[in-house]
Amino acid sequence: MQMALLMNSSTSTHVLYPALKTEEPKTENMVSIFDSNLLQNQVNMPKEFIWPSMDLVNTAQEELKEPLIDLSVMKSGDEEAIASAAELVRKACLKHGFFQVINHGVDQELINDAYCEVDPIFNLPINKKLSAKRVHGGVSGYSGAHADRYSSKLPWKETFSFVYNHQNDSNSQIVNYFKSVLGEDFQQTGWVYQKYCEAMKELSLVIMELLAISLGIDRLHYRRFFEDGDSIMRCNYYPPCKSSNLTLGTGPHSDPTSLTILHQDQVGGLEVFADNKWVAVRPRPEALVINIGDTFMALSNGRYKSCLHRALVNRYRERRSLVFFVCPREDKVVRPPENLLSKNEARKYPDFTWSSLFEFTQKHYRADVATLQSFFQWHSSCNL
Template identity: 55%
Template sequence: MASSPTSILLCPPIDIKKDTNAGGVVFDSFLLRKQTKIPSEFIWPPSERPSTLKELNVPVVDLEGFFQGDEASTLRAAELIRTTCSSHGFFQVTNHGVDASLTQDAFDCMDEFFRLPLSCKLQAKRKPGSLWGYAGAHSDRFSSKLPWKETLSFGYLESGPEHTVVDYFTSILGKDFERMGLVYQKYCKAMKDLSLAIMEILAISLGVDRSFYREFFEDSSSIMRCNYYPPCQEPELALGTGPHCDPTSLTVLKQDQVGGLEVFVDGGWQSVRPIRDALVINIGDTFMIANS
């Protein structure tokens, strides 16, 4: 990772779009998808391109009993989570309490944002040193092996101002994006509630007071990240997201039905099959270190 943002060439000279603020060029997925070849900055070495044949055994944990106060069901869920976290830390949850219509609204808003002209998306451009904002291919941080994606990230703090997310969207994109901010405000709240419930089950699985982690993370902040993977002419040469570890305590991921998520287990990459209406849970580095 570069210590400071660097400007790089992301498309052939004929398609260069200058970033007048940073003095460099920016990733324009609309232009890139019109070309027959992807730029060299997006090509990953063959040794780093996963060739997935095996599917990871990711348990599906039904949370209905937990939310209904069924102790036997809760203990079964805790044991299942304990077992998988001892192996790789990934599981999927169903009956998680996040309304399907809210999730669809969040996906629709994501599509709406990434369909905007580049000039509009750049109004939310991530500033150097910040975790919030729009980024194309993480070109503000890397100069090679770039991910073929666009992202929009923003924070959520339940104990902060009542409309933190709404204010973020309206302040950078204008009043017309108030509804988008409201959708994501509700979505972040639902995800925070689910995360605290999972923390309670994790406490049970570790044999500590069931409220220990829920109370510890009650005032925690979280980051919402929307990832968009544009069509790619040479997908066999590129990666949507490069290999990484999640440094947070807990990641909640909503996959679409296209798939693509892979986990490095037992010396190789294994795929995680999307399950409709399920959410993927990943125990992050911070939580693992705290309990090691």
């Protein structure tokens, strides 16, 4: 089997959600090789990829009834239309934290180009991919099934991630990254993702304005907070899996970041846990899926929900998705704006920096529905 897993530390689990357990990441680097073709030829599914039945039940039979927001209203100057869109966002974020946007200003051709660059990355020889692997606790680089972090419940996927600095003076920061880790042949790939990240940044700031309006605060508050951020771009590749009933492409989790902007291909597989059941998020080629993350949940003092979600794998078809995780600058202090809090409303979370939460999820804890609570417990114990 083309996978080596080196581990010495013990695993601790926490019951954090009905029928959901999580595993702490390993405290040292692990070596991983993910070759789905070879793994598929094994007589039995490798145990590292088998998820507990409690995480696999209730495959969605219904679709999420999330609103479809027309973002063109944000440039229209029509305050009534903007208020109506904000109200739809508010209702969705109070309930489950998911909505989709259309007329978002991101060129469909650019999205198509970004998908065209996914396969050249994941079709590289395994040694080339491993030469660009993500370091333990880091962000950027290749990961095969996240086996550099976990020893069990591995996701059936490969990822390639990189940081996009909103304030970087260079208009070629992503180009330079691709050339440095994958070589000159990937210069064009770097240019495509450079443009994609620039478009995602601009879109994210518009959405931040809409979120501020929906919460009844200064329209520019969150825009200003995130305009100098350090966001994360990720390409996801989910190979077909003949034992798809035993594994997951991404396990149940809430995003620890602030806002997730996702485009999924038409294969489908994204599911949200809402109303005590798993429901599917319909792929829409013209739309982008937006979901609230833990950090924005804290910025809204817990009003807006960072919802549990997962991704299935397909037995016959490859699945791809493009994800932009919106994050503040790493040293920004995360706290809700004062005018969001009513006189008798207590703070639900203490102040923290994004870098401290991110380090916790990368080095100590596998993100789940209770990441924030576990982070504050851990942080308190470290300061005793």
